[in-house]
Amino acid sequence: MISPAQAPVIVVTGPTASGKSALALELAERRGGTVINADAMQTYNAFPILTAQPTAEEQARAPHALYGVLPLAETVSAARWRTMAGAEIERARAAGRLPILCGGSGLYLRTLMKGISPIPDAAPELREQANADWVALGPDAFRGRLAEHDPVIVGRLKPGDRQRHVRAWEVWQATGRPLSAWQEGEASAAPWRFLTVLLVPDRTWLRERIERRFDIMLAGGIVAEARAVFDRRPDPAWPGLKAHGAPELFRHFRGEMSLADVRRIAIDHTRQYAKRQMTWFRHQMTPDLVFDPRADQALGTIEKYLDNPDA
Structure with missing residues (x-):
């Protein structure tokens, strides 16, 4: 054994x-x-x-x-x-x-x-602001704004998936690089x-x-x-x-x-x-x-x- x-x-x-x-x-x-x-x-x-x-x-x-x-x-x-x-x-x-x-x-x-792939953590205040934006803008407008910077990730996400949309936006805000690009890195x-x-x-x-x-x-x-x-x-x-x-x-x-x-x-x-x-x-x-x-x-x-x- x-x-x-x-x-x-x-x-x-x-x-x-x-x-x-x-x-x-x-x-x-x-x-x-x-x-x-x-x-x-x-x-x-x-x-x-x-x-x-x-x-x-x-x-x-x-x-x-x-x-x-x-x-x-x-x-x-x-x-x-x-x-x-x-x-x-x-x-x-x-x-x-x-x-x-x-x-x-x-x-x-x-x-x-x-x-x-190694994706940097975002500051808590970025997540808080992203969540506030989701509520203020509404899911459709938030999704449209994210699509301007990361259309690839938007294509993968369900429209109502707040958590993943917020995560993608905070990564963009923190790094200036789309989440989809980070995900293509070496694992x-x-x-x-x-x-x-x-x-x-x-x-x-x-x-x-x-x-x-x-x-x-x-x-x-x-x-x-x-x-x-x-x-x-x-x-x-x-x-x-x-x-x-x-x-x-x-x-x-x-x-x-x-x-x-x-x-x-x-x-x-x-x-x-x-x-x-x-x-x-x-x-x-x-x-x-x-x-x-x-x-x-x-x-x-x-x-x-x-x-x-x-x-």
Whole structure:
């Protein structure tokens, strides 16, 4: 058997609600692993139930890292997460544990595995001004202004994606160089070997699972969880408020939407997100192993690889 220090970094990914966390946890228990979060929303500390973070009982079964570590106001870019995840990988390996990345943020995983071009950080006041401009000008005008300096990046972004438009504008303001030009620079590859496991569920099964999971969340306290955040009067620009269901629950608290409509719309948005994830995985990722999460062979196949990597 190879040691954790010699073993590859395991990546367990797939669409939301496909069973990634359960597989990663079972593998961590059996192989002495540390589960490292690779889901953007699960890095935030205010919605542990709504973002389906591991429970206290699950975290007691094996070490977990990068879950609930940031306040809602902070931005966790792919580059920042790469730095954080790299530190946790090295920490796990130093402790003789197997690093197991678990999550569905495909861009983050690609950034970690393939590298990222070095893009300078902008001063906080530039980001604040860019966010203020987005509100004052409106998305269309902001997008048009950005297109004058970086038409390539505008062509890649969805019109309503505030966070990425703001990021592109602040990079232009800070450096005088388009974000798209920075992204074309030389990327630094990760120093580890990876074993990528992709869960590809049946569509009907996943749709039903997403609905069932949201109902469990409702019963488990997401209304009170979201209300506690809402009552703090958070800035709508905070990145952590994008968690599926949070905007709908906030509208419910303002009297604009019934709880039944919250449930329906949140489930629909989550299903759409899962579909986008699968499209991304098909076009952007070449996994080593692919499993239907309903099948039983995933864990045994991964362990067989770890025990006989050259077989």
